[in-house]
Amino acid sequence: MKVDPFSLPLSSPLATARETISQRSGFVVRYDHRGETGVGEATPLPGWTESVDDCQRGLNDAATVAIDGGHTDILLSLDAASVPAARHGFATALLDADARADGVPLYQWFEPDRRCDRVPVNATVGDGSPAETADAVEQAVEAGYDCCKLKVGKHTVDEDVARVRAVRERVGDDVTLRADANGAWSRKEAANAFDRLAPLDVAYVEQPLPADDLTGHAELRGSGVGVALDESLVDRRVDSVLDADAADVLILKPMVLGGPGNAHTLALRAREQGVEPVVTTTIDAVVARLAALHVAAAIPDVAACGLATGDRLAADLAPDPTTVTDGAMSVPQSTGLGIDPTEVGTDA
Numbered sequence: 001m002k003v004d005p006f007s008l009p010l011s012s013p014l015a016t017a018r019e020t021i022s023q024r025s026g027f028v029v030r031y032d033h034r035g036e037t038g039v040g041e042a043t044p045l046p047g048w049t050e051s052v053d054d055c056q057r058g059l060n061d062a063a064t065v066a067i068d069g070g071h072t073d074i075l076l077s078l079d080a081a082s083v084p085a086a087r088h089g090f091a092t093a094l095l096d097a098d099a100r101a102d103g104v105p106l107y108q109w110f111e112p113d114r115r116c117d118r119v120p121v122n123a124t125v126g127d128g129s130p131a132e133t134a135d136a137v138e139q140a141v142e143a144g145y146d147c148c149k150l151k152v153g154k155h156t157v158d159e160d161v162a163r164v165r166a167v168r169e170r171v172g173d174d175v176t177l178r179a180d181a182n183g184a185w186s187r188k189e190a191a192n193a194f195d196r197l198a199p200l201d202v203a204y205v206e207q208p209l210p211a212d213d214l215t216g217h218a219e220l221r222g223s224g225v226g227v228a229l230d231e232s233l234v235d236r237r238v239d240s241v242l243d244a245d246a247a248d249v250l251i252l253k254p255m256v257l258g259g260p261g262n263a264h265t266l267a268l269r270a271r272e273q274g275v276e277p278v279v280t281t282t283i284d285a286v287v288a289r290l291a292a293l294h295v296a297a298a299i300p301d302v303a304a305c306g307l308a309t310g311d312r313l314a315a316d317l318a319p320d321p322t323t324v325t326d327g328a329m330s331v332p333q334s335t336g337l338g339i340d341p342t343e344v345g346t347d348a
Ligand SMILES: O=C(O)CCC(=O)c1ccccc1C(=O)O
Pocket: 021, 045, 122, 123, 124, 149, 180, 182, 230, 251, 280, 281, 282, 283, 305, 306, 307, 309
C-alpha cells in the first residue's frame, strides 16, 4: 500500500452557510490486489470527516497493517465512523483493483447486470447576490444543466427567497431548483422559508435544520418542498434518520460515509424505505469524483446527483475522463474507476 499527499487549490471556491471551501488536501492511495494496482483518494473535509492529520494517521496505521495483513485486515483497521476519508481512500483502491481484475467498470462490479452511460447531475451554485446567483444559474442552463442547487442560509430568509425568485424569473419554470442550507436555519426560519420557497417550485432543501434535529425535519416534510438530509448522516446515523421518517432524500457522500461500497449499500437501503438517494462529492479530486460517479451509476433511475464539481479545481490529479452534456455526466465504461493509475500524479 502506497500513500502520497496532495494539495489542490480551487479556482472557484464554494461559499456555503458554514464555510468557504477554497482548497482541498488529501492522499492518493495505491494498493496491489489480484494482479492489479488500484487507486483511491482520501480527501478529508474537517467538519464532515476526520482532519487531514487524523486521516494521515489512519492511513499510516493501515499501511502498517498491510505489511503482514490482507485487505480484510486493512479494511477492519479503518473505522468508517472515526476515519471515513482514510477508509474511503483504501476502499476505493481495493474496489478499483477488484473491478479491473474482473474486467468491469466499477458500477457493474456493484450491479453486474446494469448498463449506464450517463448520470444526471445538478450544477452547484454558491452563495452570492440575487444577480450573481441568477447569472450563475443562467450560465449553467446555457451549458445544458436542467437542475441547479443553490447554497442558502448564509444570509436572511428574505434575502435567500429574493435570490431564488431572481433565479426562477431568469431561467423560467423548466429548470429544477434545489437549495442547500447546510443546517443554518432555526425551526421558525425553516418553516417560513419552506412556505415561501414552495410557490417558487423548489424541489427540496438540503439540511434546513441542524444535523441532530430529526424531529424538526420530520415535521417539515409534506409541505410541497422536500427535505433532504446530508449533515444528519455524518457519523453513520442513516438508521436514525430512516427510523425518524426525517427525510424524502438522502445525500450520500462516499467520502463522509467511509467509501463507495458503504454509500452504495446505504443507497439501496434508502430506496427500500421509499427515500431517494442522491450521491455527491465533497469537492474532491478526479479519483474520488469517479468513485462517487460509479456509485450513482449503479443506482437505477437515480435523481440528479451533485457530481459536477470538478471544474472548481484549479488543478487535478489526472485528466478527467468525463464530460457533462445536457445535464448528464458520461460514465467511463473501461474497467475499474476508468482512470489509468500510472497517470494519477500528486504533483499534477
Ligand atoms: O451537492 C452538490 O451539488 C455538490 C457538493 C456540495 O454541495 C458539498 C460539497 C462539499 C461539502 C458539502 C457539500 C454539501 O452538499 O453540503
